[in-house]
Every structure is written in C-alpha cells, then in structure tokens.
Amino acid sequence: MAVIRDIMPAFDLLQPASASDAQQLLDRYGDDAWVMAGGMDSFDWLKDRIKRPRVLVDLSGVDELKGIRSTSDGGVEIGAMTTLSEIGSDPTIRKNYSLLSEAVEHVAAPQIRNQATVGGNVSQDARCWYYRGGWPCYRAGGNECFADTPVGRNREHAIFGGDRCVAVNPSDSAPALIALDAKFVIRNSKGEQTVDAEDYFVGPTADITKLNILKPGDLLTAIRIPATWSGAKFYFEKIRDRNVWDFPLMNVACAMKLSGDTIQQIRIAVNAAAPTPLRLKNVEAAVVGKPANADTGKAAGELAVQGAIPLQFNAYKIPLMRNLVKRAIGGVQEASWA
C-alpha cells in the first residue's frame, strides 16, 4: 500500500452535547472511537492517516466539561475541556496556583492555547518523531525502537524510564498538576473514579502503547486542585529550542511550603525526561527540613539525575535536569542587569 500524508481520511463525526451522551457514544463504539478535545494532537494523527478511527467523538460541544469552579475544600475544579488560555488568564488560578498558569502559558503558541484544552494537554500522545512518523516501533505495536540505536536520532528522548521505548511525555501542564497534587476525574459506564495526577500517567513497562491510564470508554472530565498548595512558593521553568511553539526539551514544576527559609513540604516534578512526568520523591524527601538555598538546590539536582541513562544525542538532558531541579529549589541567581 502506498503511503500518503496530510489528508484526513473520512470518519463519522459525532458531536455530543452532554457528558452522558459522550459517555454513551464511547461505550457504543469502544476501540473504534477517537476522543477529541481541542484537536491539537488528534489532527496531526488524523491528517497523517496513521490513526484511523471509525468515529470521532468531538467533545467541543460539551459545555459541562468546560470552566473553572471553586470546590468545597477551597480548591478549584477545572473542566477537562477548558482551554489553556482560559486557565492562564483565570484570576483564581493566577492568584493561588500560579504554577499552573505559568505552565500553560508556556505551551505552544497563543493560537494553539486558545484551542488546546487541559484535558488534551495532559492526555496527548508522545512526540517521538519515529512514532509520529508512522514507524512500526514498539509503541505503535511493532517490535523495535528506532530512536534507541547507535545512530538513532534521539536528541529529544528520555534519560529515565526507557523500556523498549524512549519517547518522553511532552506535556507542560502535567508536572505542574503533579506538583499541585491534582486529582484527575475519570468517568466511564461503571461510574466515576478519581486518581492522583501522577498515577494518571503510565510508562512503557505498564503499557507501551499509551501514555495514560484511560481505556476505551473512559472520559477524563475534570481536574481538581486541592487547596493544599494554594499560595505556596512555586517554580516553573521550561527549556525549549524556540521561544514559542515548541515542546519542552525539559520542564520542571515545584511547589514548596517554607517556614522561614526551611522547606516544610515540597512536591516537585519534571517532564520530557521520561515516558511519564517524573515526580521526584527522593528529592522531596531529601530536602524537607533543609533551607531552600543554592546548596540544597545543588544537592537536590545531583540527586535528581542519579540513574539517568543518556542516549547518543541527549546527554545534555542530565545537566539540564540537574540544574532545573537546583533552580526550582535553590532559586536562580538572576543577573544584576536584568
């Protein structure tokens, strides 16, 4: 069969107006259905004719999945279909959870953020160029990893967690949500379940064909951020090649509660280092009770990269991750001319 790209194949477009209708459609079509949020990931797959769903369930008309609401515990619930632009400009989130505002404002470009949703951003697929190019790799159901070879082009791939696949999770919002101890609300025909943000993501050891736990019929409906980390000291940084419209070479998100200079509580995560966002529990444990200063940051950075395995072209990710963790905890020595 000859291959052609950049022309979307035909499919049935289903546009439910409610979450329950969406649920029913997903139940009815199971594996044949493709769930589309903002379409920023879906359209690439579809236009390249690599993913060939029979039906596409477009959630853009499901208003109940949109919006930002206060929760009874003082936190916020964000509908999965809320756009990144809305999150970035929401006053409550900017005031109490600026870690997330900052993270989403680093996603792609303004036009994409106006269309992209938070549900889509955390659920997006890997951007390994072999996988996205339709190569028959493990993640695509084959039996080879083309990136992890002596000459494989793997500059943007994983330094942790590679297991037959070295693609990274590319989300910018995911590490921020992990740091904020967010809960992801998943609905299916059996009911609703809530999982910790970090448990939403899966690596190749658990399921090499997916980046998250959603199964056919599952719908991510909302993300809840507890009040726990409201107003904490936050740090987000994303390093990318271009200043706009680029996935992370790596990012870091950190929430700290301090007593004076002393770290009382901390959650820290990085992404684009592994097939899942990495919550750095060893770092968290090591720095609690220590001052949030450069020395602690330096030690934390060095601890964070222990066990990293670079590929041919991505060794830079080790000092990058080390320094991002260092900065997240110890701060950045800004230039006096800034």
Add this chain to the structure above:
Amino acid sequence: MPKAPVAQPKPEDLKPIPFGTGYKLIGHDYSTNELVAKVTGQAKYAEDFRAEGMLYCRLVLSPMPHARVKRVNAEKALKMPGVRGILTPDEVPGHANYVNDNGTMIKADKFSELALADEPMYQGEPILAVAAVDELTAANAIEAIEIEMEPLPFNTDPIDSLRPGSANAREKGNVWVREGREEKLKEVKWTADDFAAEKEGKLPTGEAPDHWSYGDLDAGFKNAALVLDETFSTEDVSHQCLEPRTTMAFWQNGKLYLYTGTQSTMQTVPAIARWMHMPEENVVFISEYTGGGFGSKITGALTLVVPALLSKKLNAPVMMRISREDEHFIGRARPGIRARTKVGFAKDGRITALDMFLVSDAGSYGSNGDGGACGQITSLLYQPQAMRWRNVTVATNTPPRSAQSAPGGMQAIAIVEPILSKAARKLGIDQVALRRVNSPEGKAQYGPPGRDGDRDYVTSCYLKQALDEGAKQFNWDARVARPKQSGTKVRGVGVALSCYHGGSTGFDGLVVITPQGRVQIHSGIGNLGTEAFIDVHRAAAEILDVPWENVDIVWGDTSKPLPYSCHSGGSQTVHAMTRAGHAVGLECVQRLKEVAAKTHGGNPEDYVVANNRVARKGGGSAMSFAQAAQAAIKLGGIYDGHDVNPQVNAYTKKSVAALAGTGLVVSAKDTYKHDGDSFSFLACFAEVEVDVETGKYYITDYLGYADVGTVIHPAALGGQVLGRSTLGIAHAIGQKWVIDPQYGVTVAERFYTNRPPSILDVPVEMKWNALNIPDPETPVGARGCGEPPVGGGCASITNALADALGDNIFQRVPVNSDTILTSLEAGRPMQNPFVAHI
C-alpha cells in the same frame, strides 16, 4: 571594458546620505501597488484559482532513499469512484537539449531530476501522481496502489560517503566533477590515513576535485603571528516557503495555462517549454503572487509538469496542491558544508593566508555551486593576501538542494567569522577593528586569477563605512566595556561582515502611455513577496517625473505582454531593473518629446516632460500624456509599437508587437556601462544573553547596517535587511534537518521538529540602516539586498555566543541548549561536527 580595476579615490571620506536626497520618488516610502490586495486577502495565489471541472491530484512519494520501482498495480485505484487517472514516470518528458537566450545549445543534463522518478534518489521523491474529483478520493486511491520497490544502496552523509568501502548515492559514483561544461560523477574514497585527523576532532581531508589558489600561501602562514586550524559545519536547511509550490493547469486551444507562484513570470515560460518539450508561444503563465521562494522557485519547479501532463491526459483542469510534508521533500534546501579552514593572521589581525577545504552536500540531483561560492565570498569579504580553496561536492540520497538566499555565501560567513572572532581574542584586538583591517573596499578584487591572469573585482564597496557607522549606532564600544557575567547569565556581543551578489545587467524596460494618460509599466519580474518588483519601476517614473498615482504596473500574467526581465533571485532585481527602468524612462521621455515636436512643431529638445505633460520649454504648446498617447497611435511606427527598438530582447519584441496601437509604446534595453561585478555588503551586530545553567539563550539586540547603494524604498529595504538577517539567524539558532542514516529517512519533516524560527526568536525591535551611497557603476546607484544579510545574520549570533561562552562550545550550527550544556560540562566542543543531520 577594461579588465584591470579603475583607480578610485579611497572612500574614507564618504558619509551616509539621507534617504531620498535629490529624488521625488526614489528613497521615499510609499504603498506598493499590490499591497492592499495582500493585506485584505484579495490577492490570488495559485491555490485560489479554480476552473470548471477541475480535478485534484496528489503525489505518491518514495518511502525509500534509493530504490527502483519494480511494479505498480493501480488497477484497484483506477476503479474507485471519482478517480480519473494516474501519471507514471514513463509518461514524463525526458531530458532534452535546449537553446538559451544567447542562442547557445545547452546539452541535456542526464543526471537532472524529472517530475516523476522510476529510480527515486531520496525518500520523498515523487514516483506517481493520481488525479481524482477531490483530494480525499485521490488519497484513498493512492492507498489502494500496490508498489513493489527494490531497495538500492544509499548514503545520506557526505563524510561517510568518502570513507573507504562506503556506499555511493548513485551507481556511477559519489562525487561531482566538472569536465568542460559537463558535470560528471566519479567515485572518490579517501584513505584511512586521510581520515586520521578525525580522531583529533578535525575534518579529514583527501582528494578534492575542485581547487584554486592565489598568492603565496606558505609565506602567508610563515609570516603569520597566529595560525588557526578550525573545523566547522553548517546544516542543511529547507527553504520552507510559506506558500507550497501548488500548481493548477489546463489546456485551451492547444495552449497550456499554468498557475503557480514563482520568482519569475517571464523567465518561467521558456523553462516550462523546455520541461514540456513544447513551443514557448503555447505557454500562458500566471503568477501574480508568490508566498516566498528564497531561490527555490526561480523559474518555477518541476512540479509544474505533473498537473500539466495530467491535465492533457485527462482533458480537464488539474490542481496539484502541495502539502507541507511534500514541500519538505521537494521544496529544496541549502546544502550543508563541512569545512576545515586554516587561517594565518598578522599581529594587527590582517589575514595573511587562508586555506579552505570544503565537503559540500549535493543531495540527490546534480552538483551545486555552494562550495564554489563559499570560496569566492571568503576571498572577497576577508581579502586574504593568499588563499587556497579546495572542494568536494558529494552526492547523497537526501532531498535535492538548490540556491537558497546567499548560496555558498551564507556558509562562507558562518564558517570564517568564528575564526576571526577567535583570532581577535587571541591577538587582543577589538572585533570591529579586526574586521575593518580585513574588510574589502573600493573595487576590491576577489577569487582566483582568470585565464588572463587578472582577478575579478566589484563595482564598489563601502563596507568599512558601514562597519564604522554600524558600530556607532550599536554602541559597540560601550557594550564591549560592560560586565559580561552576572548570576547565571552571560552576555556577549558579535559583529560579522556579510556580502553577496547584488545585481545583473542587460534587461529590458517596457512602458505604455495609454490614451487615457496612464503610465503603464509592464514587468516580467516575479512577485516573490518582496516589494522590489514594484519598487524598481520608480526609476522610470522618476525620470518621467510623473506622480506615482498615475502609474500602473502590469505583471504576473504572460498573456499580458511582458518584457524580458530578470527573475527575482540572486539579489539582482533592484540593480538590474532600475537600470532597465532608467533606460526605458529616458527612451520614453525622448519619444514624448518627439511626439510633441511632430505635433506642435520645433525640435524634441525644445520640450520638457513633467507632471503628466510634455510641454515646450518656457511655455507655449503642451500635451497631456493622454494627448501624446493618442498622437503616438496616429503616428504609428516606433511610437505606437508597430516598430520596435532593435536593441531589445526577442521576447520583448513580441510583447511590443502585441501592444502595438495601444498608446505610446516604448521599450529599451539596459546598455549602461558596468565596470566590475555588483555585490552588496553589510556589517551585522548582535547581542545575546545565555543562561549557563540551561544553555538557553536569547538574542537581545540586532543591527544590520547596509552598503547597498542608493536606497530605493526604505521600508522595503528594512524588510529585506531584517527578514534575510532572520533567515541567517535561523541557521544559527535551530533550523535543521534530522535524518536517520541507518534507514536514510527524514524524521523531522514538520515545522515543530525542523524548527524554522518564530517571530519571538528574534528581538522585538531589530534595527537596520543603510549608507545610501550610490554605486558609481549603475545609473540609479542601487544594488540588491535580498541575500547579502543572510550570512551576517547567522554569524553575528554565533560570534556573540562565542564572546559570551568562549571558543570551546560549538563547531557547527545550529547552536542550542544541547550544544551549550554538554560543551560547558566537558570544557570542549562535544557535538561531532562531521555527523550529518542530527
């Protein structure tokens, strides 16, 4: 014309001239005639055209880097509803000889590509085309086609191709050599000893078919206070025109009508005729607007052939839209060059000797001139007292290369400038001062001696003035004196010289003054997207002394008669066509005076032309342009186009004949003297701020200061200086190819993976300026500026990075966080400069 340079006064005393001095139109900003259509969406690009019963076609691309198509079974596809037909390689016209403008027979290049290939030489090469009622049907049909391919040996890395025992890109060899007028392939494999330098991080060198030299190289190195031996590589970079090379074609009364975007309207016609094996007069070509070309659409592309042939075969109009992935493969690219350059410097920084060895990547079809231009530009821009140039142009199974803005010049500047910067640091000389001492000036010579023993030289060069003025405007000295490091941030400043060709000669102008009194200027220049194709006609209008509001420009459609014009490439338009405009302006003034004298008596010299009128000096008889045009029609002959200026090109003569009787029809050829070759020059300045913990850097300031002769249209020139600087900056900061050499396949064919720069990757307020000192060898004094800024854009950034971080960070561009972080960790450049496409 004398071969030896004409002595000119040293230009030290020349100062910048305010734009527009002495002119009513030239040097003043205005809105170009096509601008409103572009900004309101009314402009029609190729994809906007439709024809009744139009079919759509899509290409089938080779999945392999080198293969032979053994069998195609399209039976199922052709039976699908809505599928109208396929086009196969055996239906494409083959290579053919042709006769050029000078009447010279050019032999067919049997190595050049055809529109469809039965032996694809790169992944992504079109091998079939399918036409259907819509694109979805065509795509579905393509997936129903069975293609059996036999994989053939391939190589995507030019250095690897030179290793003993490695695969060649083509069965006949791997290196292009010139024999007389012909390019031929031969096998060149270097020895293991040749590759010994690789272990030391130096580019290995071996047999090099291309070479020249001048001066005493050995003495130059012997007398040098400092000798540097540096290896540096530039990346292959796609043109990435925003408008892909989409084409619509139909046939009517035996004529082929083609709609696409190109860099030339008039000059694309013979190219189409050549590809299609048909007479030029049966081609009607429409190209009103073009969304970028950068050298890749000079006379259209082979993609014109596919819809034209399918349209003929299926007897229906055919539109072939090119997708972004198609465009990546067939849209051309700049060849990457791996270089080893040994440079000797005197104590004051003057280059005493320069020995350059290049390995140029030719890609899959034909040789290219980038390696050659790299040597020429190096010799011009840095004026080494002695120089040797050696070059190997290697065929690879990668997408075809073509000229991209400043072909070879961009690479030369990217390769040599970091060496100058390093030398300045080692010699303790200011960066601007070191460049000033090496800068060309006046009628600077360049390249090797010709057969007559003389070296070529430029028309004029005031680069030292641009360097001085630029350094002042950029506050160079103050910036250098500031602290470099604070916290995790390091800042650096960079300066780079830049130049490229800036003009050609010998084209025609064609003006009709209509019976309504409008000045109608016909132009065969392609509307590339820059404004130069309109700006150049200000020269004729200035001489005619007409308000611009009274001028109409006719362009973009060969059914409207057009003159022999240059293509919008090689930065020649402003130079070439202001000359033609000047010539036709003068000719038009003369004809107007003659018409007035014949109508009202007296001699032509008794009349003056101004403000839409031709009037007797000192008052009395006068004619409006409308009246003059009406009188010209009555007079006939040379006045209304029934006779034609014998000097103009045959193409122009046909156009004049077609316009005969429509008004005062005037044509003229540029026959002005032109001593030297026209080049334009820039001094480029940049500042960067690098975070040493992340390797992330920002360009915080940029200035391009131009020596381009007379400024015709300041806003457009500013757009060119900064736009093309940005193209150069792209090479420094991230745009590239990524190819897996094991499979010979591209993995970064999307914007987000091959990373052309965004507007946020350059400073918000980039700055430009120009000397506005006229070139003495052209009547309006103007030269082109499309290409000259590109190399300076790139190298000013890399020089600023080296200023910030030192000399042990990078040996290739682009430079990104990965380059910087790994090298800072190791204390030496960590990215292998030879490995292609990482």
